[in-house]
Amino acid sequence: MPIEHRSGLLPYLFSPVSEETRKPAPLVLFLHGARDRGNDLNVLLKWGLPRFVDESNPLPYVFAAPQLPEGQTWVDRESDVIALLDNLIASQPIDPSRVILSGFSLGTAGAWHIAASHPGRFAGLVAVSGRVPKTLEATQLAALKEIPIQIFQGGKDEKLPIEDTEQIVATLRGLGGTVDFTVLPEGDHFIADEVYSNSKLQQWLVSLSRRNTPLVV
Template identity: 30%
Template structure:
């Protein structure tokens, strides 16, 4: 006998599954505040199972996209947090994973944007003062790196969309810190790549049909890194629009590649 679920029960199943995943993330990622004088950075942090300060662990910094900005210290977990929180990945890749949250009136990268056109037209600065949010992230990172349990030769950064742009920017501002970086559907000023091209291994991702952040931005960054002597990995998903992070997180070699990058 065949049974057909009503749309209501299908919705209930999907909602229940999503709620369970979010609840798991809420439990695993501790809510924290990093305060510097009158400024506060909200962030979530997940420690490995059976965490011990006498051991050392890789550290992953994840920068979310513009849609996850806010002040709830929760929305930044929307994309990417489940990847690191799965039981299998926690077992195989024990790491300290940090998800800061950018407020709605700020960005990770120092840029201006013309949103009247599609894809959005971005103008990236080369140098200058970092945004307040990125400055706080770098100060938080500096503090975390003073901890004896942070493995200094396995510090990683990744991010999507606005966070992909922030990933490129933090590399240019901390060019000797990261063993590897994964910018997803991002971009930056190509002139900044010479600062880190020889110091950090990169795997850059974008969707060929992205109508929000032009894939040409990632192509230009790859070309500039190559010109500076770097050897980046680059994956362009032919059928993906802006949400190429879904295909990125489904890439089976993503975490094996990331956690085997060790800074010399």
């Protein structure tokens, strides 16, 4: 079960890598959605990637999921997310070239922003049920072309027009980016359980390295 940590600027859930995994290991850093803000880390375990990690320990990657206070966004706390990343790399057996950033909904907007602002820090990006912030400039989007990206969206998500996501995918591909866009036809906004439990995505998370092309799984 992930461990609660309340030291530092953002409290977070943490799960170490499996003892059988060759170290240093990948890190998957997860940013939650709006309704999971607050001061109870247990709410993160109810669904999505944190629940998958909770039910699947041990895993071949280190996992961390910080929590926002009520009323804040990940863009507000960008520097604290990077500070947490630095702290984890310094204190855990993590390969800094194999850091994957993922977000759900509000967390996806944060993941896009943070990855575009610090593209050299991440080997991959997973965006679930979220939009790209309109504040991102073309130069920032261009910085993402070196980061493989997985985008997931429900076909019946009333909060996110498919056309908007398709436009971003086309823009990124036009810049030379590697983007996979998966639509779950019957899915609504809350598709995180189905997305993160997918074995192909789980394999993808540990297949990436900034130093080279994806490893063969």
